[in-house]
Amino acid sequence: MTDRLIRNTGLSGALVIGLGSILGTGAYVSVGLSASIAGSWLVWAIVIAAVTALCNGLSSAQLAAAHPVSGGTYEYGYQFLNPLSGIVAGWLFIVAKSASAATAALAVAWSISVLLTISATSVTVIAIGLLFLFTLFVLSGVRRTNWLNALLVAVSLIGLGVFVAAAFAQPSALPETPPTPSSLSLFHAAALMFVAFTGYGRIATMGEEISEPRRNIPKAVVLTLAVVSAIYIAVGLAILHVGGISSFDESRFTIASLLANPDWRLLVVIGGVVAMSGVVLNLVLGVSRVVLAMGRRGDLPRSVAKLSSNGHAAPAATWVTFAIMALIALFGGVQSAWTLSAFTVLVYYGITNIAALRVSAEQRFIPKWVSVLGLISCFGLVILAALA
Template identity: 55%
Template sequence: MSDARLIRTTGLPGAIVLGLGSIVGTGAFVSLGFGYALAGDGLLFAILLAAFVALCNGLSSAQLAAVHPVSGGTYEYGYKFLNHDLGFSAGWLFVCAKSASAAAAALASAWLLNHYLGWSEGAVIALAVGLLAAITALVLAGLRRSNQVNALMVLLAIASLLVFVIWSAQQPPEAMSTSVTGTDDASWRDLLAAAALLFVAYTGYGRIATMGEEVQQPRRTIPRAIIVTMIVVTLLYGAVGWAIVHLAPASIGEDFILTQLLPAGGVHNVVFVGAIIAMLGVTLNLVLGVSRVILAMARRNDLPLRWAKLNVGNTSAPAATLVTAVIMMVIALFGGIKLAWTFSAFTVLIYYSITNLAALKVAPEQRFIARFWSVLGLIGCLSLALMVELTIIGVGVALLLVGLLWHRYRYRKAA
């Protein structure tokens, strides 16, 4: 394993900004629409359910990050508190889930830009790949510079969402048309399926946990940053969710983006710019987060050891970052915003199931949260994962098995 370590340069404000930047983006501008298509007037309930499950997982993540503050998140926690198979599975699933989320964000950004460009579908996908390449270059320039850019992105994104909520409040109820579905029409399975998709919109807090090696005073900073981030995002999602239910759009397409609910004009342009900036900000943070997990996996030789090499100043991991970008670009080439988002939902729910299992193994004297929260988180994750489309579940399980076969091969070879 490589002994080089990243320099601790990020404090509590920086960690909160990174958490918000990893969350406020595709979730607010895209997934809330997908949730509404399933739950209709029950969207707010689905948001609260997703928030509760995410809170349980956030507390488990904070507990683990406080007692084992290293880069890699649940990948490292799985190895330390569970076993090598579950540890590897967590890393593998994280890379799959967050790469899919980043691809969805890049694709959504490209389609938004295409509103003015009018390019063909193939050209839009190429634009998404180009956006990923540009963001990768920013990440390679160093975390501090990326953090500063991210802070501006977060402020602009939140401001644009508040503009949308205020505009919506001024419209008559159901101004767009009849609702897609009502609370009476949405089955319990629809509500749970909506919560599963919305859960992904919260999981950017995991980005904070993967920074255990880069934040100052990680035992104190990481838990506080996760909790503050969760509170802010839940309030924001609740407001945007109310606005969507208030407008009650007639249909939500596979390529839904919040700007579709707005007529042409100043408000549309403000939300348009905020959506582009927010989703690019999410992509930036996902490149950072996934690259840190690939870095951790390479250090343990679960992936090629050369990917663990840091730059001269120990401020970034160029090889891991480039590998991350390539994976995201490949997923983006398949197109499909909702498909990528749904795949991310299943894989990230299984990932956080492992997080909760690991949190249950923390010694009593090191605990600051009750085991009860981790039990609820585990039950919630597994229950929501079963609500995803069967095809996506099949693909996710197949990829997990492929990863475990790879891991077993390298494990036996190293032994």
């Protein structure tokens, strides 16, 4: 039995993992949630979040190339800072990304309940069932998961393309209650949008499984963020074109509800359900790799570090991940879970940037000011969003 995962994911696979991790809750829920806060300043909130994500993504790529193992900033904290930093980062990641997965699962469950006119009381059961289903997919091995990822990303892009085209085909409308955004609400919205960009973290946490990590990880991170930034801005402009969103109601909200044509609405709902399912899939995979790394170091019971006989899966770590996500889905809602994810992930990436500043000059391929800007952006958004 091997104690290391097999490197069987190339650049295209890493890119698909990144897109599959992002294009879901971010595009179908977070942009709308941020629109209800930022109002006409939505695009600026997206831009601020994108710049923050780019700095953090480059810091993550720098670290992943210098120390290509599974575990993300948990491992980087140990390697470049100190054990306490690594442990704190590990728990922040687990909480943040488990909350993101719970958000996606709950959003899918709400969409299904509305689409099939199922009682709202079944939403939590559907969400936990979805988490269970994708846990089984992850246990089947990362190579098979990549094929499913490609399908999920394609359907997600089709749904978003339909939304943008259909929204701009409608007459321009003014919001029923024009929002009066402030600078604090702008940064609050940017903080919520930032977590919608952080799928690149799945690429870094899978450093042990990606071939030629020094070359493929940075390329996959930059390409992922470039594509997603363009998509979010297009979706944001489309939302503003049809009048924006005055309030967020998780029991009935989806960007599809902004479309007048019922056929287009149905297609966008389907695209959202598929896309957010892809988010759940990738988050179960990414979080389980951090749980795996913490088990290897003894910060969690060492039993969670056991791998399958072929080295393609980590069953114990994956089931622990499922349990944490299911608990958050059981006791939280879409908006509260997403807010928890936003604040914890910003602190997590603050530690990432500090670690990136400690990479040696010989291994460095990004200037230090990028990590400094990322650090300031992360903690600045945490403080400003808390004051909003």
